[in-house]
Amino acid sequence: MDATVRDYHEQLGISPDYPEKTKLRVQATPGNLVDIGLDCYSRPQRLRSDAAAAWESMRKAAMAESIELLVVSAYRSPEYQVEVIQRQLADGKPIEDILTRVAAPGYSEHQSGCALDLTTPGYEAVEEEFEDSPAFRWLVANAPMHGFHLSYPRDNPYGVIYEPWHWCFVG
Secondary structure, three states, X not given: OXXXXXHHHHHHOOOOOHHHHHOOOOOOOOOOEEEEEEOOOOOXXXXXXXXXXXXXXXXXXXXXXXXXXXXXXXXXXXXXXXXXXXXXXXXXXXXXXXXXXXXXXXXOHHHHOOEEXXXXXXXXXXXXXXXXXXXXXXXXXXXXXXXXEEOOOOOOOOOOOOOOOEEEEOO
């Protein structure tokens, strides 16, 4: 963990044993981020170039089967991750609860430029109900063929809640 990330953790009240407790790995920021278009909130999003190519291939394959996959979030900088956590702290949520939904700065797969939070029309973004969608069933059956896997299944070893919307490109 570099000094900046360590400073972020101290500022947010994240325990120094966070890496050991969660088993999450430090994520490097890639130098080859490319635009992938707008997310479902009309914000520009980026991914690492190989993840972006795989995402486009997967999105088109889903569309060919009448499945619409929408990006909720892709690359996030450590600074953005700090902002996400600060907003939740300001709402009175304890840091321990926040860290079951949001990885600490430096440890989010989004920082790698390989992770996508996805949704589909008719389903709330980043909610467990996504698992009931045809899009989720399609992802379970087809995402691995495009190099993506579900990072946080039920009862994952990281202490992260079940996130059926979070898919990471592993190649």
